[in-house]
Amino acid sequence: MDMQVAKKKLGLKERYAVMTRGLDWTPSYQKMEDIYPYIAYEGIKIHDWDKWEDPFRLTMDAYWKYQAEKERKLYAIIDAFNQNNGHLNVTDARYINTIKLFISGISPLEYVAHRGFAHAGRAFPGPGPRVACLMQSLDEIRHAQTQVHSISNYNKYYNGMHDFHQAHDRVWFLSVPKSFFDDAITAGPFEFMVSIGFSFEYVLTNLLFVPFVSGAAYNGDMGTMTFGFSAQSDEARHMTLGLEVIKFILEQDPANVPIVQRWIDKWTWRGYRVLTLVAMMMDYMLPKRTMSWKEAWEVYFEENGGALFKDLARYGIKMPKCAEQIALEKDHLSHQAWSTFYNYAAAANFHTWMPDEDEMAWLAAKYPASFDKHYRPRYEFWREQAAKGNRFYNKTLPMLCQTCQIPMIFTEPGDATKICYREVDYKGDKYHFCSDHCKEIFEHEPEKYVQAWLPVHQIYQGNCFPEGTDPTVEGFDPLAAVLEYYKLEHGRDNLDFDVSEDKKNFAEWRGQATKNI
Amino acid sequence: MQIDLRTVTIKPLRQTFDNIARRIGADKPASRYQEGTLDMQQTANFHYRPTWDPEHDIYDASRTAIKMADWYAFKDPRQFYYGAYTLARAKQQDTAEANFDFVENRGLAATLPESVRKTVLELLLPLRHVAWGSNMNNASVCAYSYGTGFSQPHIYQAMDQLGIAQYLTRVGLLLGDVESLDEAKRAWMDDDAWQGLRRYVEDSFVIKDPVELFVAQNVALDGLLYPLVYETIIDDVLSSQGGTPVAMLTQFMTDWFTETRKWVDATVKIAAAESPENKEVMARWLSQWRDRSAAALLPVARIALGDRSDEVLGEVVQQFNARMAKAGVAL
Numbered sequence: 001m002d003m004q005v006a007k008k009k010l011g012l013k014e015r016y017a018v019m020t021r022g023l024d025w026t027p028s029y030q031k032m033e034d035i036y037p038y039i040a041y042e043g044i045k046i047h048d049w050d051k052w053e054d055p056f057r058l059t060m061d062a063y064w065k066y067q068a069e070k071e072r073k074l075y076a077i078i079d080a081f082n083q084n085n086g087h088l089n090v091t092d093a094r095y096i097n098t099i100k101l102f103i104s105g106i107s108p109l110e111y112v113a114h115r116g117f118a119h120a121g122r123a124f125p126g127p128g129p130r131v132a133c134l135m136q137s138l139d140e141i142r143h144a145q146t147q148v149h150s151i152s153n154y155n156k157y158y159n160g161m162h163d164f165h166q167a168h169d170r171v172w173f174l175s176v177p178k179s180f181f182d183d184a185i186t187a188g189p190f191e192f193m194v195s196i197g198f199s200f201e202y203v204l205t206n207l208l209f210v211p212f213v214s215g216a217a218y219n220g221d222m223g224t225m226t227f228g229f230s231a232q233s234d235e236a237r238h239m240t241l242g243l244e245v246i247k248f249i250l251e252q253d254p255a256n257v258p259i260v261q262r263w264i265d266k267w268t269w270r271g272y273r274v275l276t277l278v279a280m281m282m283d284y285m286l287p288k289r290t291m292s293w294k295e296a297w298e299v300y301f302e303e304n305g306g307a308l309f310k311d312l313a314r315y316g317i318k319m320p321k322c323a324e325q326i327a328l329e330k331d332h333l334s335h336q337a338w339s340t341f342y343n344y345a346a347a348a349n350f351h352t353w354m355p356d357e358d359e360m361a362w363l364a365a366k367y368p369a370s371f372d373k374h375y376r377p378r379y380e381f382w383r384e385q386a387a388k389g390n391r392f393y394n395k396t397l398p399m400l401c402q403t404c405q406i407p408m409i410f411t412e413p414g415d416a417t418k419i420c421y422r423e424v425d426y427k428g429d430k431y432h433f434c435s436d437h438c439k440e441i442f443e444h445e446p447e448k449y450v451q452a453w454l455p456v457h458q459i460y461q462g463n464c465f466p467e468g469t470d471p472t473v474e475g476f477d478p479l480a481a482v483l484e485y486y487k488l489e490h491g492r493d494n495l496d497f498d499v500s501e502d503k504k505n506f507a508e509w510r511g512q513a514t515k516n517i
Numbered sequence: 518m519q520i521d522l523r524t525v526t527i528k529p530l531r532q533t534f535d536n537i538a539r540r541i542g543a544d545k546p547a548s549r550y551q552e553g554t555l556d557m558q559q560t561a562n563f564h565y566r567p568t569w570d571p572e573h574d575i576y577d578a579s580r581t582a583i584k585m586a587d588w589y590a591f592k593d594p595r596q597f598y599y600g601a602y603t604l605a606r607a608k609q610q611d612t613a614e615a616n617f618d619f620v621e622n623r624g625l626a627a628t629l630p631e632s633v634r635k636t637v638l639e640l641l642l643p644l645r646h647v648a649w650g651s652n653m654n655n656a657s658v659c660a661y662s663y664g665t666g667f668s669q670p671h672i673y674q675a676m677d678q679l680g681i682a683q684y685l686t687r688v689g690l691l692l693g694d695v696e697s698l699d700e701a702k703r704a705w706m707d708d709d710a711w712q713g714l715r716r717y718v719e720d721s722f723v724i725k726d727p728v729e730l731f732v733a734q735n736v737a738l739d740g741l742l743y744p745l746v747y748e749t750i751i752d753d754v755l756s757s758q759g760g761t762p763v764a765m766l767t768q769f770m771t772d773w774f775t776e777t778r779k780w781v782d783a784t785v786k787i788a789a790a791e792s793p794e795n796k797e798v799m800a801r802w803l804s805q806w807r808d809r810s811a812a813a814l815l816p817v818a819r820i821a822l823g824d825r826s827d828e829v830l831g832e833v834v835q836q837f838n839a840r841m842a843k844a845g846v847a848l
Contacts, residue, residue, distance in 0.1 A: 034723050
């Protein structure tokens with residue numbers, strides 16, 4: 001019985017190996033291709049799943065312990081924030097519109113990531129990637145839920161968030177983030193990992209998640225900031241996984257390289273187009289700015305991303321070619337987006353406004369090449385009109401890009417005076433695109449992108465009215481019917497911030513909380 | 518004596534999100550389970566069909582034969598959202614850690630009679646692979662089932678089963694060594710005693726219907742396996758032979774089964790109560806998979822129970838039938 005003494009202690013790596021890959025076996029009662037049916041059709045060749053390097057060695061007992069500690073802290077802070085009317089400490093009520101954008105545009109994506117990683121984890125025959133994917137699936141439902149729980153309190157006091165699930169599936173601009181994730185989850189498991197695991201989590205997280213959380217920190221929103229910081233160590237794990245996936249696939253077979261390169265090109269562009277919403281949030285919606293969109297792109301993509309792609313060059317991977325166009329757009333992106341939302345403020349679930357003089361000066365300083373020349377005059381005109389009681393609300397519907405689903409608002413690369421249009425004829429129909437990159441994505445998989453549920457087309461086809469609506473009756477108001485379908489309340493959830501109930505209530509409540517009235 | 522702390526009170530415009538209010542009424546605040554679960558999954562206007570399953574939408578209720586008017590009829594009686602789930606498991610893992618420490622620090626593994634130690638290694642270690650199979654199956658149900666009320670508990674179940682596989686690995690390393698794990702895997706692959714169960718698990722890997730997979734894995738297989746191995750063999754039979762330390766090392770599994778079965782029973786009950794058609798489908802799946810599961814477990818039971826296996830397994834099946842009858846499905 002001296003066996004106990006003789007037993008050798010396992011190293012961390014060996015111990016983790018018996019805790020994960022040691023559990024797996026090669027089945028013999030069912031065929032591999034029947035158990036893992038989704039693994040071959042993308043053309044990615046994996047010769048040895050055991051070459052997978054576990055990017056972090058977390059067993060479930062340690063995971064539970066560590067995560068529970070974070071949950072305890074997070075919910076204690078959320079409770080304190082709510083009890084204390086923490087929402088009244090934000091810089092000003094305009095800030096709350098970023099939260100509306102976040103919960104209706106981003107949180108539902110966390111949920112899709114949860115399901116998508118469950119799917120990818122199930123699809124991969126290798127135990128290493130499976131465990132990593134499933135752990136991420138579990139983290140992602142955490143993110144979806146902690147966001148809903150943190151923002152729940154804002155919903156009690158402010159408009160625009162009250163039916164965010166309904167909105168996410170229906171509202172015109174929310175089809176931009178929704179179609180992005182639908183595109184990823186409907187792709188094969190390898191492409192899903194490159195799209196979300198690598199392009200989104202690794203390359204673009206700093207441009208999406210970080211601006212929202214930093215924006216919250218800068219604007220006194222401890223509720224949102226806390227879930228952001230609490231998710232930080234999860235995100236670090238996800239980024240590590242994203243990088244490991246790409247290296248693993250590239251090292252397995254040289255034939256994988258061109259496939260992966262195409263995915264990186266596609267998903268960097270798709271991701272960047274979604275970031276349009278973030279760009280305008282950073283430059284216009286945060287009362288206290290953290291940095292401009294342009295600065296963020298330069299730091300997080302051009303510098304950090306540049307170093308990453310230099311590192312990947314040894315596998316034959318190049319910087320996505322769309323980076324050149326993005327660099328040309330960085331002086332214009334946020335302004336063109338904000339102008340559009342200013343126009344369509346009647347059909348969105350958040351408020352818009354014109355920047356004040358100080359803010360215009362900030363924008364001019366951050367965008368010396370473009371703001372005063374192209375955008376200030378436009379804003380001054382709209383501001384004058386609004387002062388005269390002619391606040392402009394655009395009631396016609398814009399043409400959308402078939403791929404990214406953003407209205408065709410972007411200008412030609414290098415010419416800010418000309419809208420960029422591209423088109424393709426496919427099986428007797430004409431399809432429109434905002435850019436060469438969106439057009440190329442379509443051309444590579446037209447059968448996929450012809451399926452897109454384009455909000456404007458759907459409205460014109462009569463598919464976005466409440467059931468039983470008769471659009472032929474006299475005096476039919478299509479916008480009212482569409483808002484009803486979105487479950488948005490006209491006059492409360494939409495229109496200019498200046499006339500909003502949010503603005504009025506916030507001022508009143510802050511007075512109540514800080515003055516003796 | 519109550520003290521009355523004053524805070525500034527502002528009357529909220531609404532108590533919760535509209536989708537929750539439509540389900541529970543607008544006059545009361547919702548629980549975190551409700552806000553984190555109800556309608557979380559997207560339901561409309563999907564942009565593209567999955568390239569890996571073009572017959573279906575991304576989330577598609579028609580992947581299963583079970584039909585529900587509202588998939589959010591499925592509620593987890595444990596009210597597990599991520600936070601509640603991890604807190605519950607962290608507490609259990611504290612206990613498990615203390616138990617492992619207790620057994621290790623007092624050298625209790627060395628006090629086990631050799632026959633008990635041998636039985637435990639032979640019986641428990643191949644079950645690592647069964648738990649790993651369950652991890653995969655529950656990931657599958659989570660990915661392909663409809664509605665967060667139904668899908669959500671499956672990611673928790675998947676990770677629990679990974680945790681169980683890892684606890685079993687630790688038992689193996691404590692009572693044996695890496696070679697014991699290798700030997701158990703060899704038995705899992707080659708020995709007659711395990712082939713029925715391995716076939717069951719591998720056959721479950723190709724079940725496409727997520728609710729049937731729930732039945733095959735979480736109801737029928739675990740519903741016999743856990744009472745047989747953990748509640749009967751370890752807690753009763755081996756304990757009476759000096760194997761109490763083993764019961765300490767597997768307390769997580771015993772507690773876990775007691776807890777998760779509440780959710781399993783509620784799920785069976787809700788599916789069956791929906792319609793006579795559902796009940797018929799559930800009854801068919803349950804009896805098919807129960808019979809296969811019982812047959813697969815019989816040779817495994819013999820490792821510890823020898824001649825008494827038929828009798829004990831018969832009792833476990835009886836208890837299972839009574840459980841299902843209580844959940845509304847008479848078998």
